[in-house]
Amino acid sequence: MTGTEGSPRSIRTAVVGYGLAGSVFHAPLLSADPSYSLDVIATSDAGRQAGASSRLPGVDVVRDLAEVLKRATDLDLVVLATPPATHHPLARAALEAGLDVVVDKPFAVTSAQGQELVELARQLGRVLTVFHNRRWDGDFLTLQKLLAAQAFGAVTRFESRFERWSPAIAKAWKARATAADGGGVLFDLGSHLIDQALQLFGPATVLHAELKARRSDERADDDVFLVLRHDSGVTSHLSMNVLCAQQGPRFRVLGSIGGFTKNGVDPQEPYLAAGGSPLDPAYGREDTEWAGFLGRDAHLDRLPTERGNYPEFYRMLAAKILDGGASSQLPLPVNPEDAVEVLKVIEAARVFK
Known part of the structure; x- marks a missing residue:
């Protein structure tokens, strides 16, 4: 991924959701990493829209993923920091729009949904990972x-x-x-x-x-x-x-x-x-x-x-994307298959309820 005259280009990124995950974790980590440009924040909450505009001047603030996907050709990566039930449909839409995707944990609400997203990313040749950030506590x-x-x-x-x-x-x-x-x-x-x-x-x-x-x-x-x-x-x-x-x-x-x-x-x-x-x-x-x-x-x-080193998640992701994305041999920060295994344990635990 290069810009004009072969110079490195930042990974153009949108964060969807600006609650705790979006405002405290993803936006600050992305803003601090020169490999990324944080271009869009999506949130339907008026107070959070105002907070994002104030804290991140120059970033476009829109209502939802649909607005983000209208500018998909101007983006490389979508970070989903939304409630868990939305992860599967939103991640699917972003992948199908040709974007790489970070999904906050839990990856999905069922292991079947998670595995479906893993297979879809593989078929489309997109990068997909899950923000299990506490590996870097x-x-x-x-x-x-x-x-x-x-x-x-x-x-x-x-x-x-x-x-x-x-x-x-x-x-x-x-x-x-x-x-x-x-x-x-x-x-x-x-x-x-x-x-x-x-x-x-x-x-x-x-x-x-x-x-x-x-x-x-x-x-x-x-x-x-x-x-x-x-x-x-x-x-x-x-x-x-x-x-x-x-x-x-x-x-x-x-x-x-x-x-x-x-x-x-x-x-x-x-x-x-x-x-x-x-x-x-x-x-x-x-x-x-x-x-x-x-x-x-x-x-x-x-x-x-x-x-502690939460920035390592985004450093590893940038290395992967800039090295060729899904075709790169560099490791993902979190293999989404690992996140599917977490969901399987959760499902097994619920049998005891």
Whole structure:
């Protein structure tokens, strides 16, 4: 992909949806990466339209994907940051318009829908990926580094949690959404936890699942516990809860010669939400008070957390697109087949409800 006289050309991008995902994650990350030009924001909400125009001067603000697709010949990439039930039809339309596509998680509301999009992208020769950004959380990168160094010996149990105190459902679409619409914490936070577990320890079977709706107006689930048995022999305990007044450790790993415990949550989301830039020196750096503990030989060592790196998702995607797109041998930041596997685990978990 080149501009005039062979000079590199930015990847012309539209972000559809300007709620939390669009405004806090995608727009700031794209704006900070010189490989992209953020040209269009699509949102039907008047307040969000005003916010996008104010924060991103020079970016065209339109109502919806239909308006985006009218200018498809002037674009290269569409990022879908819309509610889950819209992901399949919108991604299909964007692919058929000849555009590469990023879909926020969850990829779709069924694994069949996700697989259909994977096959369509393959047939059309388009790039398709899914924003499982928490592969680049600092604590997850720290854990990957420890596993690569075999710091625990043979891992036996992996515990992972996303727990919050959110007694009120803040978003209108979430208040309306059932599980069939992609609503609930299993689709939301659970997509991250399942993806991380599968990345660390490989394919897994759901041994046990508890899905509850604790809030009176919750139409799907807000308190979920899963037990996965990985083919590698590791057992994962995954907890996600948005009505949790006291949170447990973010990670706990137990192995034959050591263990690791990590509290706190990666700081990148709140940093971006407060208006910080991925280009800031402080971006992705966690306060030392949240360092995890590696336990071996009857003593504990504090381990500084690796720097979080959500920009790596878009760096890898740019490399792929600029190297020839779907025909390039460079890896995608997230293989959409991985996201289909996450959806299969979610579907298996719902059998226990």
